[in-house]
Structures are given as structure tokens and as C-alpha cells.
Amino acid sequence: MNELANVADRLPLVTQIHPTSRSSTTEDLEDAIRDLTSHFTYLAYTVATRDRQARRYPRRHTAQLREGTTALARAAAPTGRALAALGEAVNAAGRLHHLTHSPTEPGHAEDLLHTRNVLDGHITRARTHLFAAARQLRADAHRLLTAQAPAAPSALTTLPVPAASASPRGHGR
Template sequence: MLLHDVADRLNAVADHLPLPDQIQPDPALSEILDDEVRHLASLLTYLVGESAFRHRAAARYPTRVTATHRRTTLALAQAAEPTSAALAALGSAVHHLGLLAELTHQAPGPARTRAIASTYPGLVDRLGESRTCLARAAKQLRAAADTRATPAVTAPSPLTASATASRTR
């Protein structure tokens, strides 16, 4: 449940990011980025903190560590990499958005048009990269959550003739 919950929260951040055809370099996008960077930073902090807590607990109480505990700890740690990459991509998107905002204050002309044309795709690419990284992190967490260790089950023993006969009496 924990891993699915974190995956849902990562997907929620991705869902709040605009799609490529919805991206407008305006103050509304700045607000979205502000909100989602905060959410993503708190999720990354949670992943790192929970992973560290579980690692410490395993070191202190090694007899209590189960395969599920180890798998969950590893999944949280592995999700930190694409989550931090998504956060870095959002940071780069903020940079591109800042450049575009600055370009709007320059005098109109071919140089400004070229600069906008070369900067805007970077903004779109970084937002797309962030969405991709978030999807990868969520997918990893869901896969780890859905991986179940096969329980050791003994096969039922076949009934002997005497056991079958005693039941029919």
C-alpha cells in the first residue's frame, strides 16, 4: 500500500504539469511550477527519509527484516533517482521560463524572435522529461509493490485408500 500511495502522489505531480500543447510561458505556468516543485521536493524528501529510516531499522534489528521489508526499502531508494531527475528537469524548466519572461521585455525584432524560438522548445522538453521521470518512478514503485514472494505451500498429500474408505462409512 505504501508504494502504491507514493506512486499515486508522483503521478499526481505529473498530472498537474501541462501537456506540450498546453504550455504557455506565462505567470500561470510559474505558479504551476512553484506548486509542483514543492510537492516533488517533499516527495523526494519522504523517499530519502523513509529509505534511511528503514535502513537504520534493518541494521538495528536484523532479525526483524523480512523480504518484503528489504524489497520496499530498495524500491523507495530506487525511486529517488528518477524523482530527483524529475525535480532537476523542473528546475531547468523554471530556468527556461525565466529566460522567456526576460525575452518579452526586449525590443521586438528578429533576434528576439529567434531567441524565443530556440528557448521555448527547451521549456517543453524539460516539462516532458519531468513527466517521463515521474512515470518511471511510479512504474518502478508499482512493480515493486505488485511483486509478491511466492509463499511456501506444501502440496496436499493424496488420500490413501484407507482414508477414503473411512470417510464413506
Template sequence: MNELAGIADRLPLVTQIHPNPGSGTSEDLEDAVRDLASHFTYLARTVATRDRQARRYPHRYTAQLREGNAALARAAAPTGRALADLGEAVTAAGRLHRLNHSPPGPGHAEDLQHTIEVLGVHVTRARAHLFAAARQLRADAHRLLTAQAPAAPENLTTLPVAASASHRGHGR
């Protein structure tokens, strides 16, 4: 979950996307796609592995493992959408590259501006999907950990702080 939010944080903001070739946007996208593809692969592999484990060892496959697996599976949808948007952003970055290295002609400035806007839209969407996946995973982890925590015994009592402090050092 933190890794997905970290990838989102490293994506360029719309205000950081510039038409000049040295802006670093393509490199930022490359890093994000590589990292996100790795995390997406982890999600898919973990879901498949746990499914195999459940079939092979049904008596060991606990409700908590099932819920954890379902949480990872739910995270795959927004993570996949983020990856798709990054794919579109790479396409726009390629178009931006072509425009940057082409002789200006009629409509060049408009094409350049439109391509930057398209790139910004896809990066913004990818960021939103990644943050949504991270929020969902955090909420699921919190829910699973809360459900797992043992309840305090009903007959458990504690001494008031003042009462326990008053016994210290007296009567010895």
C-alpha cells in the same frame, strides 16, 4: 507511486506552453517542484530511517522490508532526474519571463520560440521520468505483494458449483 504519476499529469503539455505571461506555466512548475521535492524527501528519509532500523533491530528487519526499501531507493533516481529537469524548466520559465517583459529587438521572436522549446523539452522529460518512477514502484509493489501472498494448500478442493447447489433445500 500514484502521487508521482499525479504530479506528471498536472505538468503542462508542450501544446499548453505559451509565450504570454498569463499562461500559468510558472505556477504549474512551482506546484510540481514543491510536490516533487516533498516526495523526493520522503524517499530519502524512508530509506535512511529503514537503514537505521536495520542496524538497530536486525532481527526485526525482514526480507520484505529490505526489498521494499530497495524499491524506494530505486525510485529516487528517476524522481531526482525529474526534479533536475524541472529545475531546468524553471530556468527556462525565468528566461521566458525576461523575454516577455523586455522590449522586442533583433532575434527576439527566435529567442522566445527557442526558450519555449527548451521549456517543453524539460517538462516532457520530467513527465517521462515521473511516469517511469511510478511504473517501477507499481511493478515492485506488485512483485512484493505477490511474493508475500500465501500459497493455497495442495490438498484444498472445492465442490463443483452444480454439486453444491443440488444439495440446497433437499432432504430437510
């Protein structure tokens, strides 16, 4: 969960995207996509592995393990949407590259600004999806850990009754 939030935190902000400067937006996207792909692969691998283990060893597959697997599987959807948004961001970054290195024509400045805004929109969507996945995983982890914690001992509601003496001398006097 923290890794997904870290990827989102490292994505460039709109103030960092300058089409005419030597910004590292494309490198930032490349790094984020590489990291996110690794995390997405981990989610898919873990779900598939746990499914195989459940089929092979059904008695070892506890309810908590099933819930944990389900939580990881649920995180794959927003993570995949973030990856798709970053794919669109790469497309916009390519368009921005093209416009930046092309001869200026009428409307060139407007095209640059529009493309920069489109790029920012895709990055913002990716960030939103990643934070949503991280929040969901954090909530699921908290729920699973809370369910796993042993129940607190209940308070005594009555006074203890003293045990009867086991001594034979106490009865025959």
C-alpha cells in the same frame, strides 16, 4: 507511486505554454516542484529510517522490508532526475519571462519559440522520469505483494487412505 504519476499529470503540456499570455506555467512548475520535493524527501527519509531500524533491530528487518526499502531507494534516482529537469525548466521559464517582458529586437520571435521549446523539453523529460519512477514502484509493489501471498493449497494427487479402525473388536473376530 500514484503521487509521482499525479505530479507528472499536473505538469503543463506544450499547448499550455504561451510566452505572451498570462499562463500559469511558472505557478504549475512551482507547485510540481514543491510536491515532488516532498515526495523525494519522503523517499530519502524512509530509506534512512529503515536503515537505522535495521541496525538497531536486525531480527525485525525482514527480507520483504529490505526489498521494499530497496524499491523506494531505486525510485529516488528517476525522481531526482525529474527534479533536476524541473530545475532546468525553471531556468527556461525565467528566460521566457525575460524575453516576454523585453523590448522586441530582431530575432525576438525566434528566441521566444526556441525558449518555449527548451522549456517544453525539460518538462517532458521530468514527466518521463516521473512516469518511469511510478511504473517501477508499481512493478516492485506487485512483485512484493505476489511474493507475500500465501501459496495456494496443492491439489490432492492420490486418493486418501481410510484410517485403520482403532477399535479392538475389528481385529479379533
